[in-house]
Amino acid sequence: MGFQKVARLADIPKGGGLRVRIDEIDVGLFCVEDQVYAMENRCPHAGVPLSEGRLEGCVIYCRSHGWDFDVRTGFRPGESDGFPIPCFPVRIEDGDIFVDIAQPNNLGRRRRPPPAED
Ligand code: FES
Structure with missing residues (x-):
């Protein structure tokens, strides 16, 4: 699989995101x-698709109820622990955007389950 061409840089709207389908995964592209x-x-x-939300800086606000996520990390702003939304590596070549969905950037940062109680 590896990196797949999914869009052109010029296709990503300012202040929002671009929805693309990569294999069976719905992915939002955001330009910051x-x-x-x-x-x-x-x-x-x-x-709800986050690409339909409002992008302010690096934070996307869901159009439905306003939950916010840092598109760089998948976490809610100010959080660095928990269960981030999967984020994927991106390459740009001559205005073409390539994404590798096989290697999420951030899933190794998930919180470990609490220790079992006796
Ligand atoms: S569906 Fe996104 S905040 Fe409710």
Whole structure:
């Protein structure tokens, strides 16, 4: 699998995201200061596509109930622990965007389950 071409840089709207389908995964592409970030496109609250939200800086606000996520990390702002939305590596070549969904950037940062009680 590896990196797959999914869109053109010019296709990503300012202040929002671009929804693309990569194999069976719905992915949102977000542009922040000339960097592109790819994040699974499903809000964990009720499944609304996050690419339809409002992007302010590096934070996407879900259009449905306003939950917010940092598109660089998949975490809610100010959080660095817990269960981030999967984010994927991105490459840009001559205005084409390539994403590798096989290697999420951030899933190794999930919280470990609490120790079992005696
Ligand atoms: S569906 Fe995203 S905040 Fe409710």
